[in-house]
Amino acid sequence: MKFDSLIEIVGDFGPYQKRVLFCLYMDSIMDAFHAGLTVFLFPHLDxxxxxxxxxxxxxxxxxxxxxxxxxxxxxxxxxxxxxxxxxxxxxxxxxxxxxxxxxxxxxxxDKSVYETTIIEEMSLVCDQRIMLSHSVTALYIGVLAGAAMMGIISDWVGRKYLIIVCILVQGIAGIGSAFSQSITVFLILRFIIGFGNSGSYITSFVLAAEIVGTKKRACTCIVVQIFFTIGFCLLTAAGYFVTEWRTLIIIISVPSIFLSISLIWCIQESPRLLFTRNKNKQAFKIVKLIAKTNKRFLPENIEEENITVEKVESLGIFKVWTSKTLCLQNFIMAINWVSVSMCYYALTINSGDLSTNIHLNFLLGALVEFPAYIIAIYFLEHNMGRRSLFASSMVLSGSACFLSTFPYVYGGPDLQWITLVFCLVGRFCVTAAFGIIYLYACEIYPTVARNGALGVCMTFNRIGSLSAPYVMILGRYVPGNFGKGLPLIILAITTTFAGPLVMLLPESNSQSIPDTIKESKMMQRNKFKKLPTKEEDGMKSTQATEI
Structure with a gap:
């Protein structure tokens, strides 16, 4: 019997999965704390x-x-x-x-909002202002390093203990950064935080996908992003009531330590991974626990030796560069991953500089993500094409960023609210685009090279996030009001240019996911097979048997 069929028998989304997912979603909140902390660590100060x-x-x-x-x-x-x-x-x-x-x-x-800041204590002003961008970049470099390494490590040591260690490292490094006396030590600890942040997030994402049924995987992925946004909202509250930067870091870091300890008893290793490593006895014990928690019964004829996990041989990322058509696809996807990531993180960082109320601005920026995800899901489920939805989201985001520059250039402080509104619209649209591109990338790359291809996509994603703080600081080196609007103009140009390029790629809506390089090329030429109708799929399901 295949593992996917077994998980359907013991319950693909029962109390066991919900309990484990809740714990993993708590990790998403911890990740959001450190990702959004930059806004409150390095606010705009007079x-x-x-x-x-x-x-x-x-x-x-x-x-x-x-x-x-x-x-x-x-x-x-x-x-x-x-x-x-x-x-x-x-x-x-x-x-x-x-x-x-x-x-x-x-x-x-000015101490009207913050009692103490790292900017004041370490004199990160004037010639040292660039260190603010370096601090953001150190975190993202750590995230990039974690993303590159944790996939391999998690297959070696397992999902459970890697998640626990990464969350613990994130919490300890966070507390350590609160006691930093030099910017160099602070940068090193921010790198470690990013490394643990990425390791726990990616591995939690994989574990969540492996313990639920196929039909529930898309839902669990969206909920991960929603809990990330919830983390932003909670961080806003903490930043509002705690105005001392060291205390704030400690408050958001301590929960990671408690969470890592609780996960020792709250989650189990991925049974799918254990079956692939021929640890059938240990895996079957967890399967029995899942069945018991979900109040399901295992048939007596099911034995641990009969469980199989379908394996697909990976051909490596170099195989998706074997034709001009696929090279064009990779080039367009790279441009869009850089653009969407840079725009999203730049607008997140910029939310603290839009007006005098940093907390309200950051909260509004986080709140617009909830309807962005919901609307994106609605259109995707109603068969709107991935390409057109992504391209329109990128163009609308770029247009909003461009329009937000006019109050900077031609207006005064009394028109600052217009900039805020347009930046929120841009954040809304780019959030929807961010969710769509994850799905689209999974659907157009073949199974035999999907892991490597997505790894490359995540690399370009981090390149975009690394460039975001430097784009936002460009305006400080250009005099006049135009300098303040320059970062938003750059974001507008990149998103409006990159988004429409996906129209040159194949539409994946109502298409089967390609398994081979040949099928991926056929999809590019619009010759690939469509998904069967619900009636046809139902007939095939009733005829299928699992042995």
């Missing part, structure tokens, strides 16, 4: 050079004498129609009508 010889200097004006000293020492310039203090220079001396400026080495920060 600051200026400190006054020489004024020990109790603060950003807030203390009185008329303090204000006079500030105006005499700190140069001012126009920004968005109002005078603001120079952040990186102060007056060194006056020589008649000439003013000599110097680079300052100490600053005072």
């Amino acid at each position: 600051f200026r050079c400190s006054l020489k010889g004024f020990e109790n200097d603060t950003f807030a004006i203390q009185g008329t004498q303090h204000e006079w000293m500030i105006n005499r020492t700190i140069p001012q310039h126009m920004e968005n129609g109002k005078l603001v203090y120079n952040s990186c220079e102060r007056v060194q001396d006056w020589n008649g009508t000439r003013i000599h400026l110097e680079q300052c080495n100490s600053w005072v920060f």
Whole structure:
């Protein structure tokens, strides 16, 4: 008997699966905490050079004498129609009508929202501002390294213990980063957090797919993303009430340690993986546990030696580069993975800079993801083509990003809400596109090379996420209001260019998933077979037998 048939007998989505999935979804929340933490660790802060010889200097004006000293020492310039203090220079001396400026080495920060920040404690301003982008990149490099290695490691050591170790590492490294005294140590720990984050997320995703029936796999994947969004919402609440950055990191990291310990008893190893490794006795014991938890009974004629798991020989990723048609497919998919990832993470990072209320902006950005997933599922289930839905989502996202730049260039602070609205629309559309491209990639690559192809897609995905913080910081190096809108213009150009390119690829809706390179080429030429009708599929199902 095949394992897929066995899981149907013992229950493909019963109490056992729901309990395990709930635990795995908790891990998705932990992953979201560290992915979204950047917004609250590195918020947009008002600051200026400190006054020489004024020990109790603060950003807030203390009185008329303090204000006079500030105006005499700190140069001012126009920004968005109002005078603001120079952040990186102060007056060194006056020589008649000439003013000599110097680079300052100490600053005072606005504390109206945050009590302490890592920006203030480690002076990540002016020439050191680039370290903010490096901190984001360190996390994403760790995620990329974890994605590249954990697939192989999980097949070797098993799903359960790898998930536990990765969650534990993420929690310990997170707590360690809260006690960092240098930006170098902080960057190293952020890399480790990203490594554990990716390892736990990917392995949890695989385990969730292996313990449920075929019909429930799509649903479980979408719910993973929904719980990730729930994590963003919970992080917003934590960031609102906790204004000290070290305490905030500890609060979101400690639950990972408790979760990793609880998983020792709450989840079991993947029985499918155990069967593939010829550990039938251990696997069959877990199958019996699943049946007992789901209140199902195993037929007496089923024995552990008779369970088989269908295996497909992998031919390696190089096989999908064997024709011009497939090379074009890979090129277009690479461009779109970079574009959709860069746009999604850039808008997530930018949510804290859209207006003065960072918490409301981040929460609204997270909330728009719920309807984005729901609407995407609705259209996909009603047979709307993958290509047209993805392309339209990308174009709409790019258009919204482009329109959001006009208040920056031609308006003032009173029009900031328009930028916020358009950025939320862009976040909504790119979230839908993100969900669609995962499904589309699985459907157009052949089974014999799907794992390698998806690994390459995830690599380009991380390239996009790595570039996001640097795209968003470009505006700080371009003077004037145009500089503020420049990152959004770049996002608009990339998404509107990349999205329509998928129309050159085959439509996978109502198509069988290709198993071989030959079938993948046939799909490209629109000669591949369509899925059978429900009536035909039902007739075949009644005639099929599993031995």
